[in-house]
Amino acid sequence: MPLVIKTKCVSCKKCVRKCPVDAIDMVKGKALIVEDKCINCGKCIKICPVKAILRDRDIVKYQISADLDDVKDSLSKYKSKKAKKRLVKSQLRQIRLQQKVLRGKMKALKHLKL
Numbered sequence: 001m002p003l004v005i006k007t008k009c010v011s012c013k014k015c016v017r018k019c020p021v022d023a024i025d026m027v028k029g030k031a032l033i034v035e036d037k038c039i040n041c042g043k044c045i046k047i048c049p050v051k052a053i054l055r056d057r058d059i060v061k062y063q064i065s066a067d068l069d070d071v072k073d074s075l076s077k078y079k080s081k082k083a084k085k086r087l088v089k090s091q092l093r094q095i096r097l098q099q100k101v102l103r104g105k106m107k108a109l110k111h112l113k114l
């Protein structure tokens, strides 16, 4: 299912008008795809003028690239190599922590009694 990158959406509503099954709502001025209704036709992806709608596989690439740009931006504020290394180390520690949280969350969700 496609996903809207909220920060890129310019609220033009072209995707809303194009969707054949009325699966896109506007929430706080940003497009939001309703998972249950979407038939994955891809029409919204093609019509979006700012490429704010991405397929699953492209979202991963986009997120990695955006996160890396943020890290590079932060690194540029430091002059010494030591401080830069400290920042990278700290980022890696945070990612490992997030991985643990996500793994725990996935496990808990799988065993959730409904």
Ligand code: SF4
Binding pocket: 002, 018, 019, 020, 021, 022, 023, 024, 033, 034, 037, 038, 039, 040, 041, 042, 043, 044, 045
């Ligand atoms: S992929 Fe197709 S059905 Fe799904 S939200 Fe986009 S236009 Fe609508």
Ligand code: SF4
Binding pocket: 004, 008, 009, 010, 011, 012, 013, 014, 015, 016, 030, 031, 047, 048, 049, 050, 051, 052, 053
């Ligand atoms: S077409 Fe793109 S920019 Fe326009 S509302 Fe949809 S997601 Fe946002």
